[in-house]
Amino acid sequence: MNEPVVLERLGAVRRITLNRPDRLNAFDQAMHARLAAALDEVAADPSARALLVVGAGRAFSAGQDLEAVQDERDLGAVLERHWNPLVRRLASFPLPSVAAVHGVAAGAGLAVALACDLVLAARSAKLLLAFARIGLVPDSGASWQLARLVGPARARGLAMLGETLSGEQAASWGLVWQAVEDAALSDQALAVANRFAEGPIAALVATRRLIDEAATGTLIEALARETEAQRAAGQGAEYAEGLAAFLAKRTPNFANLSRHEGTPA
Structure with a gap:
């Protein structure tokens, strides 16, 4: 069985790969636990100087694995147990961080990317908040991030209509730092992480x-x-x-x- 999160050392950069490609890297409890442990390991590593977060397979992350919480009656408790601590951790991480988004980044998966310092997106990436499609509201800090980054009018449109943005459009709106050619995403994201690692x-x-x-x-x-x-x-x-x-x-x-x-x- 594959590890749901893979941690690699790339010089002074630590790359974390969300690794449930068969589920579009949607999060279950095991994935949350492994990611928390990986972040602990990176934070305690004195030779680590930057964090890079990527997704395996065809997506960055589809957010919450709904099958894993289908019997939960209190989704707020799920947020308090897993998603809120994760977003707080990334947003206050002791190292500068980069997210490389390809394929789908949806719901809380998009919120994870936005909690990093810089987001690079493949031009063909699909960024969306699909909460309204299943009768839910944005969570994991997504409402705050969208209102802050693209303004309330666009935030309402994205969240209430569940519209999908390409990586290129997300960059033009200021939702992400940069849109890059799909084939160049991995190299360019690592280059940015290395710039962070070489910095103060x-x-x-x-x-x-x-x-x-x-x-x-x-x-x-x-x-x-x-x-x-x-x-x-x-x-x-x-x-x-x-x-x-x-x-x-x-x-x-x-x-x-x-x-x-x-x-x-």
């Missing part, structure tokens, strides 16, 4: 936090948060290396710095 990890994670908090805060609050984040960054090893490299007219070598302590590894 603490500064990148702090940047993500500032942008997320800006979605619900005021300019005055953003100025205060930026000031505190910049104060911490300015006292860190990444800035010391970045400044030294700038003055010496060389490329900074952030990869030699520990992402945990901010000191030379």
Whole structure:
């Protein structure tokens, strides 16, 4: 029996593959458990510097395996047990993350991709929220992500009509970072993850936090948060290396710095 989630080391990048291709990588309880364990392993790995999430087979993920929850009377409890912790974990992961979306990314599967820092989508990918088709509402943070990324009018259309977006249209709407040729998706997503891995990890994670908090805060609050984040960054090893490299007219070598302590590894 195949592992429902596969973890690989690709240099400083850790690639997690959702691996139930016969079910379009729809999640059941075993898949949730294995993914949580894989994320724990990556977070604890001092040599890991970026996370890449992909899907096996013909899809990124079709979201929840409905057959696995057909006897559940409280779908809110399913969210509280599995999906909400997963999305929170990805959105606050200690490493920058990339999702590479091909084929179908539907429902909570799309929400998983959007919880990563950057999403690259194959041009032919099909992104959709099909909750309304079965009498449900968007979950796993999808309503918040859509309203924030594409605006309330488009969010309502996508969620209430269950419309499908191609990867190319999703990029033009700002739902994903970039649409790429199908055959190039794997290589380009890994290249972006490697760029993250070579960068200043603490500064990148702090940047993500500032942008997320800006979605619900005021300019005055953003100025205060930026000031505190910049104060911490300015006292860190990444800035010391970045400044030294700038003055010496060389490329900074952030990869030699520990992402945990901010000191030379």
